[in-house]
Amino acid sequence: MVVRTQPDQHLRETTADLVGHLVEEDTNVQGSRMLAIGYMRVAEDAPSPEVTNLREGIETYAAGRDLHLVDVLVETAGGGTSAFARLIETLRDRRAGVVIVPTLEHFAQFHGLRQALISLLTGQVENLVLVVLSDQEPHDEGIS
Numbered sequence: 001m002v003v004r005t006q007p008d009q010h011l012r013e014t015t016a017d018l019v020g021h022l023v024e025e026d027t028n029v030q031g032s033r034m035l036a037i038g039y040m041r042v043a044e045d046a047p048s049p050e051v052t053n054l055r056e057g058i059e060t061y062a063a064g065r066d067l068h069l070v071d072v073l074v075e076t077a078g079g080g081t082s083a084f085a086r087l088i089e090t091l092r093d094r095r096a097g098v099v100i101v102p103t104l105e106h107f108a109q110f111h112g113l114r115q116a117l118i119s120l121l122t123g124q125v126e127n128l129v130l131v132v133l134s135d136q137e138p139h140d141e142g143i144s
């Protein structure tokens with residue numbers, strides 16, 4: 001399931017209800033808090049304040065919905081290690097059930113590749129919640 005956050009209060013309440021419902025049914029919890037992981041992909045030369053702002057946005061979202069944020073993984077375009085592979089491993093090991101990203105473009109710039117990566121994620125955890133913080137549509141096509 002993909003949840004896009006927007007200034008709309010109803011959507012925020014819907015997200016909170018959804019996460020609350022999943023906490024009752026899922027094993028991806030610590031105490032009564034659902035486990036979440038943040039993911040972002042940035043350019044190698046991305047300014048440190050930009051990366052910090054993205055990280056803080058993920059942390060703020062998680063804290064505001066009483067999610068236990070286990071980590072924020074940062075993929076560097078052209079980097080040698082794969083944060084996405086660690087994301088898959090975290091989901092596979094059931095250490096998180098919510099993935100928070102700033103925009104869908106943090107998975108991939110191109111629609112087809114982005115859809116493939118999202119399908120890979122959703123195949124790892126039953127009832128996975130993918131939260132997209134920006135209400136902006138990706139430049140090419142949105143998620144179908």
